Amino acid sequence: MSRTAYIAREQMERITERILTDYGFDPYDKSVRPVPIEEIVEFHYDLQICWEPIDRLDEDGMVMAAIIPERRQIILNETHRDLFDRKIGTYHFTLAHELGHWVLHAAERPHLRTGGRRSEERADESSFVYYCRSSSRKPIEEVQADLFAGCLLMPQPMMARAVKQLAMLGSIRLRHLYGLADCLKVSVSALAVRLDQLRLLHIGRDGDIIKPGTESPTAVRYEQMTLDL
Template identity: 35%
Template sequence: MIIGVVMEKPKFLKPEEIENASLKLIAQYERKFGAVIKPPIPVEEILEAHLELGFDFEDLAGAFGVDDVLGATWIQERRVAVDQSLDPLEYPAKEGRYRFTVAHELGHWELHRHYFLADAAQLSLFDEEPKPPIVCRTSSRKDPMEWQADHFAGYLLMPGDLVFNAWEAIHGNREPYIAKREMADLSSKWGLAENAQPIVETARTLAREFNVSGQAMQIRLIGLGLIKTKQPGPDLFYN
């Protein structure tokens, strides 16, 4: 949710433009600190050591009076906060959600900070107290900036080359996995809707390696064409 003073309507960005921005950030980090040759991507180091942004856990839900605030970014103050409910030391099961939120805030910093006026007070639409210009809520996912930051997070946490390498290390090739039957079996077992896409085992395995949620990894694998949710049709071209 955007509550600051925006200079202009956010520019439409193609997925490949967002992906390129995430790869650029990784490359900049690597020039300072060395190549990232295997997962997980060090998003905290990118935020604090490379970008030199302040970072902390806070009671954001209490501060903003809503339950679904996950992260916030203060442009003028150069700092990011994540809600204390995602602290991985206190809630290890939420580490994937925590890392995605950090990467999401990095997406706002890289893609959107130039849209906000350099107003030292950064007045909120809620009141006259200084507030962060970017507040991220689960109910704001259709907002263009939130959509872009979500995609940035996925690309940053799961760069294509590292995902392909990890897939090949497990499967011995880069052939896609047809997940239709496994998804159908899981849906039947758990009583899910017919069109549901439950998380398959190979996505869970890679999610642990990249330290992301199974859902985030499955979405990425489908996007890369490594998981197919439908049986491919017959090849029209014969040898």
């Protein structure tokens, strides 16, 4: 497989915005609502979502999900089903992450993007598998799939509109961001990273909401999306 080309955030915003508009989800309208990630995966991309125990893929990490492009399957780890059931944000982010692998990386094999498949005898797991694990050290493909997921689930125009609406109510508090995370069906940790990434808001260590340009020089910056486990 060729070396994965790095996609900057600005380009990733354009890629994910095109996906949303092609599906019929307008990130520029007046509403703030969750992105229908299950429907986009299953109906727009014709990918199957299934459940299997897949801890075997990585003995050293916590495997959350995997995608087998040859089979057009996203496999969620049955071992962690309770976690997915309890945390809808983790479930949605994981689906979006695996879709990111399909959009960004399976394109290296064009027949996969056009719906063609190899024979079932050759479509085994060893042929081509990406899997999502909880780890602070990630290869570039995983970092890019995380970025894709954040941009897709929390599109830039909708996030800017949400923050503007919150600001009209007065001072933005941490409870407001928890409410926004619930509205978008994402984890508050992924929301915090996205707001910081877009330079809309920054959450300080003590939970204070800091406006862009007013944070202290020692403030911790978020560099990539994280799964809220």
